[in-house]
Amino acid sequence: MKTKLLGRTGISVSQLCFGTMSFGGDADEATSAAMYKNVRDAGINFLDTADEYSKGKSEEILGRLIKGHRDELVIATKCNSQQGPDVNARGTSRRHVVRAVDASLKRLGTDRLDILFLHRYDALTPIDESMRALEDVVRAGKVIYPAVSNWSAWQTQRGLDIQERSNWARLQVIQPMYSLVKRQAEVEILPMAEANGIGVIPYSPAAAGLLSGKYLGQATGRLKTNKMYEARYSDAWMFEVAEEYVAFCKERGLHPVSTAIAWVGAHPAVTAPIIGARNTDQLKDSLNATKIDMTPSLRAEIADLSRTPPPATDRLEEQKVARA
Numbered sequence: 001m002k003t004k005l006l007g008r009t010g011i012s013v014s015q016l017c018f019g020t021m022s023f024g025g026d027a028d029e030a031t032s033a034a035m036y037k038n039v040r041d042a043g044i045n046f047l048d049t050a051d052e053y054s055k056g057k058s059e060e061i062l063g064r065l066i067k068g069h070r071d072e073l074v075i076a077t078k079c080n081s082q083q084g085p086d087v088n089a090r091g092t093s094r095r096h097v098v099r100a101v102d103a104s105l106k107r108l109g110t111d112r113l114d115i116l117f118l119h120r121y122d123a124l125t126p127i128d129e130s131m132r133a134l135e136d137v138v139r140a141g142k143v144i145y146p147a148v149s150n151w152s153a154w155q156t157q158r159g160l161d162i163q164e165r166s167n168w169a170r171l172q173v174i175q176p177m178y179s180l181v182k183r184q185a186e187v188e189i190l191p192m193a194e195a196n197g198i199g200v201i202p203y204s205p206a207a208a209g210l211l212s213g214k215y216l217g218q219a220t221g222r223l224k225t226n227k228m229y230e231a232r233y234s235d236a237w238m239f240e241v242a243e244e245y246v247a248f249c250k251e252r253g254l255h256p257v258s259t260a261i262a263w264v265g266a267h268p269a270v271t272a273p274i275i276g277a278r279n280t281d282q283l284k285d286s287l288n289a290t291k292i293d294m295t296p297s298l299r300a301e302i303a304d305l306s307r308t309p310p311p312a313t314d315r316l317e318e319q320k321v322a323r324a
């Protein structure tokens with residue numbers, strides 16, 4: 001496992017981040033522990049969780065697993081989702097972020113979060129309030145690096161500008177959705193991250209399992225049992241891309257899950273794709289992403305199997321003329 005520098009932080013993280021969304025849900029505690037052991041043995045030091053994963057159980061299980069070697073790890077968690085019945089126990093207000101951080105620290109059994117993601121953009125809270133909330137938890141020593149997930153490029157840039165103007169700790173990491181069938185990030189988010197020197201850890205690099213090819217057959221999984229995921233990957237063209245992609249991998253003797261993750265990891269803006277699994281069998285294929293030789297030409301061939309998102313200006317004609 002190689003390591004990479006995370007944005008402008010000066011810290012080194014493994015080239016894969018392990019996401020623990022399945023802990024306490026699709027994976028019971030024993031399975032979670034077995035996966036944790038395998039990722040640590042493989043050299044992963046970078047872990048992602050969230051307060052909302054299995055209603056806090058993911059953080060609790062992770063907290064038990066990191067005991068005794070917490071200082072060797074870079075741990076990211078997230079806040080924004082509704083926590084309990086209090087109307088204000090949600091979002092990215094200063095009030096909620098401060099409380100959410102304390103609750104995550106308790107569940108994880110640690111005294112600081114290496115990275116705190118605002119999980120989604122909160123349209124009800126003014127962005128300067130959210131940036132100030134991040135500054136507060138950094139100053140309190142409870143969070144080391146502020147970060148955002150699922151924010152658009154303009155929202156992230158606005159946040160950065162406020163932080164710079166106010167001399168506050170800057171956003172150091174973003175966590176966008178990115179895979180062969182979800183390439184919107186290539187248009188604005190990834191160039192914005194490169195321009196600012198921000199670390200990028202994309203989630204769902206295997207399109208939540210679609211790119212494994214299992215949904216082309218009868219197999220079950222999140223895309224059949226979870227309405228949100230079903231909706232996210234419901235377009236017929238995504239299944240067509242998956243079919244062509246899996247056939248492409250088969251022809252070349254490549255595992256589709258390992259290759260999908262390597263494809264995401266090879267984008268120049270990307271620091272570490274976040275891998276996820278419900279058992280050690282699935283995890284093995286994701287960890288094998290590090291063994292794929294993702295050359296620029298292989299990456300381009302795979303990209304051609306999918307739809308390239310149009311440029312932000314929509315001036316496609318200039319690219320067409322340049323290629324002709």
Ligand SMILES: NC(=O)c1ccc[n+]([C@@H]2O[C@H](COP(=O)([O-])OP(=O)(O)OC[C@H]3O[C@@H](n4cnc5c(N)ncnc54)[C@H](OP(=O)(O)O)[C@@H]3O)[C@@H](O)[C@H]2O)c1
Nearest residue numbers: 019020021203204205206207208209212221222275276282
């Ligand atoms: N910031 C956010 O909003 C956000 C959103 C989603 C995820 N995340 C983070 O990103 C992490 C990874 O996301 P993800 O789990 O969606 O990543 P992913 O790598 O795209 O998908 C992993 C899923 O693909 C399926 N899979 C993996 N290997 C397989 C194999 N060999 N054969 C068949 N199916 C296989 C499994 O689905 P089944 O479980 O259905 O079998 C597995 O759970 C999460 O743990 C979480 O930390 C963040």
